[in-house]
Amino acid sequence: MTKLINTFLQAQxxxxxxxxxxxxxxxxxxxxxxxxxxVIFFIVFQKRKNKLLLDKIRQQQAFEEELSITQTEIQEQTxxxxxxxxxxxxxxxLAYASMQLxxxxxxxxEDMKSTLDLTTSTIKESLKEVRSxxxxxxxxxxxxxxxxxxxxxxxxxxxxMKFASAELHIKGNKRPLDNKKHEIILFRILQxxxxxxxxxxxxxxxxxxxxxxxxxxxxxxxxxxxxxxxxTAKKGSGLINMKSRAELIDATFQMHSKPNEGVQLQIxxxxxxxxxxx
Numbered sequence: 313m314t315k316l317i318n319t320f321l322q323a324q325x326x327x328x329x330x331x332x333x334x335x336x337x338x339x340x341x342x343x344x345x346x347x348x349x350x351v352i353f354f355i356v357f358q359k360r361k362n363k364l365l366l367d368k369i370r371q372q373q374a375f376e377e378e379l380s381i382t383q384t385e386i387q388e389q390t391x392x393x394x395x396x397x398x399x400x401x402x403x404x405x406l407a408y409a410s411m412q413l414x415x416x417x418x419x420x421x422e423d424m425k426s427t428l429d430l431t432t433s434t435i436k437e438s439l440k441e442v443r444s445x446x447x448x449x450x451x452x453x454x455x456x457x458x459x460x461x462x463x464x465x466x467x468x469x470x471x472x473m474k475f476a477s478a479e480l481h482i483k484g485n486k487r488p489l490d491n492k493k494h495e496i497i498l499f500r501i502l503q504x505x506x507x508x509x510x511x512x513x514x515x516x517x518x519x520x521x522x523x524x525x526x527x528x529x530x531x532x533x534x535x536x537x538x539x540x541x542x543x544t545a546k547k548g549s550g551l552i553n554m555k556s557r558a559e560l561i562d563a564t565f566q567m568h569s570k571p572n573e574g575v576q577l578q579i580x581x582x583x584x585x586x587x588x589x590x
Contacts, residue, residue, distance in 0.1 A: 406439040444469045448503070451496045459495040460486070463502065463520060470506055476516045484524030487583060494561045498531065498581065501554045501565075505533050505577045508550055513537025513575060524583075531579040539569040 413432045420428060444465065447453045454462045460482065467478035489495050502520065509515050515537030523530040551567065554577075558565035562582055569575040 402442050406435055406442060410435045410439065441469065441473070454496055454499055455492050459489065459499060460522065462495075462499055463522075466499075466503065466506065467518065467520065470510070470518060474510055475518050478518040479520070481519070481521045482524075483521065487524050487529070489529075489581075489583075491561075494581070497557050497561050498563075498579065501557050501579065502531070502533055502577075504550050504554050505575075509535040509537060509575070513539075515574065527582065527584045529581045529583055531581065532576060534574060534576040536574045539571050539573045539575055541571060542567060542569050 410432060413428060413435065417425065417428055417432075448462065448466050448469065457465075460480070464480050467480055471478040506518065509518060513535045515535035517536045519534050521530075521532045523532075554567075555565050558579060564578075564580040566578045567575065568578070
């Protein structure tokens with residue numbers, strides 16, 4: 313600062329008195345102090361502004377996370393209610409219809425019994441499918457029987473309904489998930505994938521692989537359908553739901569597909585770290 317003042321003074325015309333010289337030095341000092349204060353104020357203001365922005369972003373993220381959790385819980389309650397309705401109402405009606413047909417069998421002519429048997433068999437199969445579907449919609453059942461058994465049941469149901477094969481393969485040493493709610497979320501992601509395969513893929517075969525590693529579980533689900541172009545495909549609600557559910561439990565989500573090459577879903581779920589959903 314002294315060097316700066318001396319340089320400035322040397323560039324000025326001769327000062328007539330020492331008082332004027334000191335006054336000039338004082339004014340320059342005041343100017344430097346004011347400039348420093350302005351700079352410090354600006355820096356503090358920017359830091360404060362950045363902190364407020366970061367706090368706002370964190371609050372928004374926390375709000376969106378809480379909203380996703382709430383939406384997931386509402387969806388689970390809705391699915392559970394539908395499962396109960398299927399089991400208690402539709403299931404009972406089909407069971408009653410099957411019982412009535414059995415009673416009718418003793419009263420119809422022999423030439424109509426084959427038709428009656430076919431109808432009875434169809435109703436029994438429908439009852440079996442309704443009960444199987446109701447279980448896959450009820451998260452209490454999924455928690456009770458476990459993730460892998462629930463997957464096996466769902467693949468068996470899909471095989472009876474549409475596919476030539478629907479298989480589950482497990483690699484590595486099985487490890488239970490610390491957070492049971494995450495089992496439901498992973499199961500729902502795969503259910504959404506299966507649903508898309510049923511509706512759009514025209515596939516004949518489904519395959520799911522669970523690979524247990526030291527720090528994560530890798531889930532790969534694939535079909536052999538007509539596939540699609542991932543880059544140009546419209547991001548529908550199904551894909552968005554799968555991705556948002558994966559993010560909710562700190563899992564990575566990837567979808568791979570090409571026209572006429574089927575679709576592959578890959579999820580990497582961390583086993584050593586606690587995810588966000590409580």
